[in-house]
Amino acid sequence: MTPLAKQDDTLAMLRDSLARYLDDHHGFEQRLHALAAADDAPPPFWQGLARDLDLLSAALPEAQGGLGLGLAAHLALMPTLGGALAAEPYLSTLVIGAGLLQRHPGAQADELLARVVAGQAVLAFAHDEPHSRHTRDDVRTQLAREPDGRLRLDGRKAVVRAAPWASHFIVTARSGCGEDGGLSLVVVPKAAPGVQLRGYPTHDGGRAADIVFEAVRLGSDALLGAEGGALPQIEQALDEATLAICAESIGVLRRLMRDTLDYVRQRKQFGVPISSFQVLQHRLADMHMALEQADARTAIAGETLATTQSPQARARAVSSAKVAVAKACRAVGQGAVQLHGGMGMTEELALGHYVRRATLIEGQFGPPAWHLRRVAQLQRQRRQQAPLSAGMR
Template identity: 50%
Template sequence: MDFSFTEEQSMLRDTVASYLADHYGFDARRAAAASEAGWRPAVWKAFAEELGILGASFPEALGGLGGGPVETMIIMEEFGKALVVEPYLGTVVIGGGFLQRSGRADAAELIGRIIAGDLVIAYAGAEAQGRYNWADLKTTARAEGGGYLLDGAKAVVVGAPWASHLIVTARTGGGQRDAEGVSVFLVDKAAPGVSTQDYPTVDGQRASEVRFDGVRLPASALIGAEGRGLPLVEQVLDEATAALCAEACGVLRRLHEGTLDYTGQRRQFGQPIARFQVLQHRMVDMFIQLEQAISMTCMAAIKVADPDAAGRAKAVSAAKVQIGKAARFVGQNAIQLHGGMGMTDEMAVVHYFKRATMIESALGSTDHHLARYERLSLG
């Protein structure tokens, strides 16, 4: 299969890469992640106004550039190379994915605010007991007074400290793990009854534990049909998982390149250790894992728009399994080949390793997606 980019896609990749090279060096990123805010709003606005990449994957009818999952893949891979912390995944991929299919009268206006960099969204779907089962919900939304009353808690909501709005899954009917009865809502984070406990994550991101105590929502807060939100959740999170795989490819590429560079400089017995055959074999194995991850991520980006839900899910889970295996193999070998230097905060390799480790478990671990792929394959 031909995985070549079009001229427009190549230009998008070069534009993003050039901007990040000029404005997102390792030291600048490290300082931003360690700052009180944890990100740079000015960079987010530049993504919107200078580069226009917040609209790259939206249809032209909504004010976007008419791209899709492949454009998202290109952007996320470049973000992975630079360890970008700004909330593109939560806002554009997940938030935009839900809003495009929401059926809301104000969907176009909200997407326009995303494209302009004025609306930041975090996805509040995971719960402590859920273990990647998106239907396992204790959070409830009870119909009351023509709207809903939202109660519950969400765990590890990445990007929530920066978000103006949250996309929340809640149960409006059925039992705790039933496929029916799952609904999706857009919630203003400043609404009375919403509280957050913010904290940094090990990979330089920010997240929150979020509580909802009697939060009153209008009927218009609903995204999609009441009680039938699970297929929409699975579709949008498959798109997000494919995008996350693309970010991982960028991270793994930097881990491999950094290891090649370091072993070419570090000397033992009067020569660079890169000349030792056993280490050459190790770095070739790292490269093979990287190339397999890239190929399967490309396939997932193509299949994610497949109307066949099972085919889409299988391609995404297969890619996530390979990403998980590659993240562990490439990351651990990169650290080992750097020796003690690989564990120091001043070296970029440890920051890439931390991000690769977090990606392995985000939106479903390797074991979860392997079991999902097996289940889908067996029907």
């Protein structure tokens, strides 16, 4: 068996194990009760992912006790999590948090990774700020060095997903004076003096918080990587997270399509199922095509990230996938609600909860317009560099 075939078999087994676990422990009613009870502690299913399935180590390198599957593990598992509408902090803890920790090995990072794998630590990525508009380097939170060599963190972060459940934050901050300093990454315990949270539920059933860091003092070992040089790692982490929610959306949208097809086959008007009406068949075909295009774009982006080290190629692939996913979320979500009628947005029907998650995915990590501008800018840069390369030859 080739290494690629072996990896595919491993990913299939992980998907099947996760799907069976979610079927048994994460039904729609179970999810509602668990999220209602989960205030500042992660939902109980999070412990199951660590204790019962040992899934939290799948992406980590073998040297750190993982299976070495990398981003492929996230892209394989996220559609299953999306299909179950799981609100667990998988994205913030494993895709972003663990990804950043493993790229900056050290005593603290290794210890925290071990706690994450055991289900004892939950991470939240504190990057967006009240003024920011998805620009990756638009950060005003300040990181300064004290005379004794310790670090001081001051600033505000907005809509930090999974923050109420987190034990640690990975915070982006600007080192040096004003806007001229580079960006740094620091690990901040939630219980550190000077950390203030205002938590609230999100529309998709998760939790988020606005955070104030006021004179938070940290040891020098809290710094991940070189001070002031973290922007490339931040951009990579956000691109991988964006692709992960694209994969999640495929599970969400497939569930929406399944529920909608079941409904139109059962609902009758004039004595026949409404699925026999040609205009509805056209609408369903449009929804299906949007979903398949999003799925294909996500798969292409996953292959690109697995085979290239170019930040520009990664950014083009991820933003292209995100645009396709956003269009599919709107087409499938709105179509599902319209075909169900008013009952499509009721709390009692699972469909309304899936539509809300699809709507949030549409704008998470940047709306379609932002990603289109990003792709256009990268294309302009590529065209400008092409004549220079030709002249050098």
